[in-house]
Amino acid sequence: MKMIDSLFCMAILLSLAASGCGGGSSEPAAPAYQPTNPQHQAMFQPLPKVMASESNPITEAKVTLGRMLYYDTRFSKNGDISCNSCHLLDQFGDDGKPTSPGHDGQLGVRNSPTVYNAAAQFAQFWDGREPDVEAQAKGPVLNPVEMSMPDATAVNKVLKGIPGYAPLFAAAFPDAKTPVSFDNMALAIGAFERGLVTPSKFDFYLKGNGTKLSAEERAGVTTFIEAGCSTCHMGPLLGGNMFQKMGLIKPYETADKGRGDLTGNEIDNYFFKVPMLRNIAETGPYLHDGSIASLEDTVRLMGEHQLAKPLTDAQVASIMTFLPTLTGEIPTEYIAMPELP
Amino acid sequence: MKMIDSLFCMAILLSLAASGCGGGSSEPAAPAYQPTNPQHQAMFQPLPKVMASESNPITEAKVTLGRMLYYDTRFSKNGDISCNSCHLLDQFGDDGKPTSPGHDGQLGVRNSPTVYNAAAQFAQFWDGREPDVEAQAKGPVLNPVEMSMPDATAVNKVLKGIPGYAPLFAAAFPDAKTPVSFDNMALAIGAFERGLVTPSKFDFYLKGNGTKLSAEERAGVTTFIEAGCSTCHMGPLLGGNMFQKMGLIKPYETADKGRGDLTGNEIDNYFFKVPMLRNIAETGPYLHDGSIASLEDTVRLMGEHQLAKPLTDAQVASIMTFLPTLTGEIPTEYIAMPELP
The missing domain is CATH 1.10.760.10 (Cytochrome c-like domain)
Incomplete structure (x- = not known):
């Protein structure tokens, strides 16, 4: 009896695996298995659990x-x-x-x-x-x-x-x-x-579970790369690892000269740290001066001032589909306000 | 007689200006006047005469x-x-x-x-x-x-x-x-x-004399921008003002982790200073390890590893037409080897 059960079970499993279906036949069909795009994995990396430092060990x-x-x-x-x-x-x-x-x-x-x-x-x-x-x-x-x-x-x-x-x-x-x-x-x-640290479904996606993002969201990642956004917004934070000039392609009117104001070197004028895009959908307003309220307007503005070719409406829409996948989970317990001494 | 001379002279000048011709009629026709492309002027800047420093004034x-x-x-x-x-x-x-x-x-x-x-x-x-x-x-x-x-x-x-x-x-x-x-x-x-400092004909071009570059060379500048090269190679030096990851789009096999080896931070791995392109046609071999002998191969390699879309043969050829315009004049007198004490 046990043997028969096992064989029966295995047959079901093989059939499910072959059909790419992870759910039972009475439940709605789960999305077909989708591997994570290797180009996406090479460009971005999952967040670490903690952001360790040798000079300041976490205790x-x-x-x-x-x-x-x-x-x-x-x-x-x-x-x-x-x-x-x-x-x-x-x-x-x-x-x-x-x-x-x-x-x-x-x-x-x-x-x-x-x-x-x-x-x-x-x-x-x-x-x-x-x-x-x-x-x-x-x-x-x-x-x-x-x-x-x-x-x-x-x-x-x-x-x-x-x-x-x-x-x-x-x-x-x-x-x-x-x-x-x-x-x-x-x-x-x-x-x-x-x-x-705020891992999001994008991290589960990068770790290999391609199904964590919808087809539209995955396409958004590709649009983001192909349009050139990831030249500056790459790595685990999609930013935060380089400086770039604001107004690279088309000058951007701003009194703030960024690193130029810091170093006094003309060559640093209008260079700012490329901001991270983790939780970007929830952290407006945008830019170094917080002057742009809408994320979509900011994406369009980036296309105009930073990319060789302005983004098309379809590209903006596709990127806007991807960006909210970077909204992560706030570690509620970790951040709970403590009683102060 | 003087009046007639002046009028005659002015007529000649007006006729020359109208025809866009800077030479006499017996010489070969100079190229038609061509303004410098404002996009090129916004992206790059002429070299300064000297590279001054407040903390180390030049005497x-x-x-x-x-x-x-x-x-x-x-x-x-x-x-x-x-x-x-x-x-x-x-x-x-x-x-x-x-x-x-x-x-x-x-x-x-x-x-x-x-x-x-x-x-x-x-x-x-x-x-x-x-x-x-x-x-x-x-x-x-x-x-x-x-x-x-x-x-x-x-x-x-x-x-x-x-x-x-x-x-x-x-x-x-x-x-x-x-x-x-x-x-x-x-x-x-x-x-x-x-x-x-080694100003080249590209500097005269950027200062407004568009005729200093041929139509093919000007097209090369546009190709360079539109392909995405100038996202990192911009400013007066076409580089030398930011760090970027080597192997941005497609990982590049190198034991040298660049800034990562310096800082010990994983986020800095494979980041190097973007090299200047001034005199690039004369300063091979290329890359941080000098591993690539040919400039054309280097341009192609950059397209493969750094750009969202690899460069086409036509793009490589166009960029290769532009790059030699960055070869400047060596200040022979300034650098002459002096007698040592």
């Missing part, structure tokens, strides 16, 4: 502390701004505004980028002026139009004035002579941010 | 000293290698070898790039590890497989052991406490290199 104690510091408004001049004020963890890591209000409501000049997956980038900030999220974390704290603390000493004073932080810093930095410090604050926030 | 005394140091073999371990050994100023600034022999004939792993126009790049070396030519100049001196000096102190000792250099360093660095130093050597070499 539970650092992440616990970093998560608190990320939400803590007390080391801003008016005590009202935290990392999460502009990079909202429950809103795909940014604030949805063209530029963000900082100290006394002052607006910055560049759009706040999402913090999700940001640690895997080759450099931080729109102009790439810091090498990693640890160095990045210090910038807004001391920026006069953001959190506006006068200097590292002032931040240290705030941290030391909150007794509950002392044991948490000690646990996170057991070998440090003075665990509570601005430097270690940045390391803890960085360690926390290295876990802010 | 005659520095250039005089830098030119000597550039040719001086005495600060290599065996006394047989100078900057000019690998970057030959009378051979378009490189040595025409895949990789260059250094100390005791050891070969480096990367192709020696041309020194001409190099100072205008956004970063130096194939992996961009130094920001400017002044910092670059120190690298080969201390590299064990290149000039192989043990350290800066040893270089200082050599420099101080040549009494004729003392007044030259003093003139070049009048405010320095100790003018003769490895640091100042690098500044002087850098100042000299900032004058190594």
Whole structure:
């Protein structure tokens, strides 16, 4: 009886495999098996589970502390701004505004980028002026139009004035002579941010399950590559690994010279870090100045200013079908706002 | 009589202007006036006269000293290698070898790039590890497989052991406490290199004289843009202002991970500085490892590995028509080997 069952079962399985059907005959037919396009796999890569760093190993104690510091408004001049004020963890890591209000409501000049997956980038900030999220974390704290603390000493004073932080810093930095410090604050926030990864169905697709994307979405990936978008938006983040000139083909009117303003070299004028496209459908408005509200308009604008041939309506539509597959899952438990000391 | 002469002259000029002819009627007809294509002017820019630096102003005394140091073999371990050994100023600034022999004939792993126009790049070396030519100049001196000096102190000792250099360093660095130093050597070499500019007929074309390029050459520029080459090879140098992945579309077999080897970050693997195309027809062999001898093969290889669609034979031919217009004039007088102290 058992033997007969097994044979029967195997026959069913073989028949299913031959038909390419993964479901039972009474259920709606699952899509036919579709291998992942090797060109797509070569161009993009799945996100890692965490974005590790040799110089700042991730530990539970650092992440616990970093998560608190990320939400803590007390080391801003008016005590009202935290990392999460502009990079909202429950809103795909940014604030949805063209530029963000900082100290006394002052607006910055560049759009706040999402913090999700940001640690895997080759450099931080729109102009790439810091090498990693640890160095990045210090910038807004001391920026006069953001959190506006006068200097590292002032931040240290705030941290030391909150007794509950002392044991948490000690646990996170057991070998440090003075665990509570601005430097270690940045390391803890960085360690926390290295876990802010948002895998999406595009990752399952890249790992080999081609069926995870519909035929239209797969075609969108091909359109994206063939139109030239992936010359700059490639790799695991679809961006975040190079600088490129804004207005490459057709000059783009912007007062912001990007890296040129940073280095003072004319050759760097209008170069910006190519932004990642992970969660792009949820992280508008777009461009370095947040001046474009619609993703579709942004895609069209990229075609006009960055590509040798402007995108056709069909190409824009196809790319717009693909981009939402990059919207990932927010790690709700990991980001839950903790009780602060 | 004078009046008649003037009127006669004006009539001739008007007639010449109307016919678009710049020569007399007895000479062969000059090509019809052709404005420079504005798209070409937006994408590329003419070379500057000198590549200035705020942190290292060019002075005659520095250039005089830098030119000597550039040719001086005495600060290599065996006394047989100078900057000019690998970057030959009378051979378009490189040595025409895949990789260059250094100390005791050891070969480096990367192709020696041309020194001409190099100072205008956004970063130096194939992996961009130094920001400017002044910092670059120190690298080969201390590299064990290149000039192989043990350290800066040893270089200082050599420099101080040549009494004729003392007044030259003093003139070049009048405010320095100790003018003769490895640091100042690098500044002087850098100042000299900032004058190594090679304008070509492409620059006259970009400045507005469209007739400077033939119809085929102008078509080649358009092919270069439309095929996507200028996404990375743009600006005054047609490169030298960004990093890009080698094997962007189709992986390229190379043991050298470029910036990945420098930073240790996986996201930087196979990224190299996009090489300048100024004088490209004269500076083979090509690629970071000098593995491709022919420029045409390199263009085809770029099409295969870097572009969404491989180049057609007609596109390759058109681009090959354009590239030699980037071969510039070597500033013979400026680079003449001086008598060394």
